[in-house]
Amino acid sequence: MKSKKFLFFYLIMFLILMSSLVLAQSDLPIGIQKIIEYNFQTSYEILLSVSFFVAFVAGILGILSPCILPFIPAYFSYSFKEKKNITKMTLIFFLGFSAVFVTMGIIAGFIGEQSLLLLQAPWIVRLAGAFLVIMGIITALGLGFEGLFKHKVKPANDNIGTFLFGMFFALGWSACLGPILAGILGIGVYLHNWFYSGILLLFYSLGNLAPLFLLAIYWDKHHLENSKWLKGKVYTFKILGKKFYTVTIKIISGLLFILIGVVMLIYKGTSVVNTWDVFNTKQYFYLLQEKLIAWQYNNILGAVLFIIFIGLLYWGLKRKKRNKE
Numbered sequence: 001m002k003s004k005k006f007l008f009f010y011l012i013m014f015l016i017l018m019s020s021l022v023l024a025q026s027d028l029p030i031g032i033q034k035i036i037e038y039n040f041q042t043s044y045e046i047l048l049s050v051s052f053f054v055a056f057v058a059g060i061l062g063i064l065s066p067c068i069l070p071f072i073p074a075y076f077s078y079s080f081k082e083k084k085n086i087t088k089m090t091l092i093f094f095l096g097f098s099a100v101f102v103t104m105g106i107i108a109g110f111i112g113e114q115s116l117l118l119l120q121a122p123w124i125v126r127l128a129g130a131f132l133v134i135m136g137i138i139t140a141l142g143l144g145f146e147g148l149f150k151h152k153v154k155p156a157n158d159n160i161g162t163f164l165f166g167m168f169f170a171l172g173w174s175a176c177l178g179p180i181l182a183g184i185l186g187i188g189v190y191l192h193n194w195f196y197s198g199i200l201l202l203f204y205s206l207g208n209l210a211p212l213f214l215l216a217i218y219w220d221k222h223h224l225e226n227s228k229w230l231k232g233k234v235y236t237f238k239i240l241g242k243k244f245y246t247v248t249i250k251i252i253s254g255l256l257f258i259l260i261g262v263v264m265l266i267y268k269g270t271s272v273v274n275t276w277d278v279f280n281t282k283q284y285f286y287l288l289q290e291k292l293i294a295w296q297y298n299n300i301l302g303a304v305l306f307i308i309f310i311g312l313l314y315w316g317l318k319r320k321k322r323n324k325e
Contacts, residue, residue, distance in 0.1 A: 050183045050293070053302025055200045058180035058289055059207020060305070065285040066277050067176040068208070070263075070270040073256045074169055075212050078162050080253035081139050083225040087316050089162050090209070090216040096166025098205035105201040108185050109194025122268050128172035129264030132257050135165060140254025141239075142246030165257075172264035174271035176282070178289045180204070210309055217316035 062068045075090070082089050138144070144158030175181065184200045187193055224230065232248030263270060292298050 050180055050200060051299050052200060052203045053306055054292060054298050055180060055184060055203040056207040056306050057292060057302045058178065059204040060210050061285055061288050062208050063211055064281040065176045066274050066282060069273045070173060071212060073260055077253050077256035078165060080249045083230055086216040086219045090213055092159055092162045093166040094209045096163040097170045098202050100167055100170035101201040101205045102198040105184065105197035106194045108197055109192050125172045125264055125268045128168035129261040131168045132261030135161065136254040136257030136261060139257055140246065140251045142244050142250055172269050174269040174274055176274060176285065178286055179293065180289050213313055217312060220316060
């Protein structure tokens with residue numbers, strides 16, 4: 001049943017992305033024009049050098065760029081809201097987030113360079129921002145997304161809400177277009193290989209979120225949900241005769257959701273964060289990606305890191321299941 005729900009929301013997201021092409025203006029903003037120009041100048045040279053494992057490492061290297069900063073409040077917003085099973089919830093967030101990028105790779109194989117419009121259409125970004133603001137409000141009130149339709153005094157993990165959060169966050173997230181991401185899109189555009197492009201973007205998304213997965217495993221291993229500062233103070237209130245409960249940490253979580261949503265509404269994405277480079281790491285983000293492409297052992301490195309990551313993820317999920325039993 002849950003898988004059918006996820007498929008339903010994925011189909012909705014796919015229709016939203018496709019409709020953006022119809023509503024998009026022919027005159028693109030200068031910033032997007034430059035991105036497209038950069039993309040097609042560099043992607044053809046490297047598109048055949050990108051493998052699944054290279055895409056995964058490239059996603060991990062995103063930690064050196066300011067573009068990764070919006071993931072931090074995103075992570076803590078659903079972590080504070082759920083408080084437990086954070087590894088599982090991070091996985092659900094990843095499924096929602098990667099669904100957008102995989103769809104973008106698939107569509108790139110059909111429509112070419114205009115696929116860059118999919119994550120840049122202003123009305124889609126505003127829709128994503130509005131959703132996150134609404135989700136912030138209901139979270140602060142002690143509800144989850146499913147709690148809007150079925151009132152529960154003690155709601156379970158909000159799987160659907162976290163999945164949708166991942167989707168809408170990806171729609172408003174403004175990524176740094178490094179040479180490998182440009183090459184992945186180029187595979188869809190030049191070779192019209194939508195399947196390969198989509199799978200590469202899945203691995204790239206997994207690399208982006210790998211640090212959050214490791215943090216989630218640490219969270220669950222040490223049961224941080226039992227920390228006093230995460231329990232917070234309980235507040236009780238009534239709306240239309242129904243009693244609701246919320247705690248301090250869920251109010252903080254809701255404010256984080258609202259913060260991300262407001263940034264997307266005002267700046268039409270998280271691009272404003274991309275201008276912050278306090279430690280001057282962005283240049284290393286691009287430089288290391290270029291060196292990774294040229295390095296003859298890049299696939300070996302990527303495979304080793306991927307196996308280590310999957311091993312840690314499996315261990316974390318297995319350990320959590322064993323503790324529950």
